[in-house]
């Protein structure tokens with residue numbers, strides 16, 4: 001059933017593309033490159049650029065001169081959830097208005113510009129992962145939604161980097177939504193939800209995780225824990241947007 005839902009969504013999105021070629025996916029204004037944002041929509045996002053934390057990509061104020069490889073206090077105290085993280089933009093009103101319909105409203109065509117922005121955010125990483133893993137959804141949620149938004153973002157990244165995407169080496173057990181819980185509650189709620197089903201594919205590998213949003217980093221930290229336990233060498237992550245708290 002969920003495959004049919006996914007297929008219908010793809011067909012609907014293709015029909016819209018056919019009827020309105022080369023229009024901004026967010027506002028419908030004409031654009032010269034298919035799937036790209038118009039200048040106004042592009043300018044409305046809070047894109048992350050330098051200076052930022054070399055490890056987790058946390059954006060620092062633009063007027064700060066922090067030297068070549070600045071590190072944020074969180075990473076300096078060893079609390080970075082992964083070996084390295086990049087995010088295309090800050091989670092705010094605009095990115096939330098993009099991510100919610102992308103995740104829950106079937107706007108799967110947003111994956112084009114979102115994944116391109118994510119690749120752009122990784123340009124300074126010099127990353128050569130062995131496999132790319134979209135953060136898994138529990139089967140029950142996948143069946144309900146019809147698609148995993150992280151897989152839609154990971155697919156073009158996998159193609160552009162020429163790195164295999166792995167969809168079945170790690171599984172997620174269903175747990176009710178985390179809602180607005182704090183960092184400690186989120187970490188407790190996520191513990192034990194991921195199971196590595198194919199450790200042979202994880203052992204000795206450099207892994208790039210892909211997701212749409214990073215909130216507290218608890219999901220990434222838990223994934224890294226189980227992947228490292230299964231023998232991964234390093235675990236990196238890229239998201240479209242991340243929550244930025246004042247630190």
Ligand SMILES: [Zn+2]
Nearest residue numbers: 024027038041
């Ligand atoms: Zn637009």
Ligand SMILES: [Zn+2]
Nearest residue numbers: 053056072075
């Ligand atoms: Zn950092």
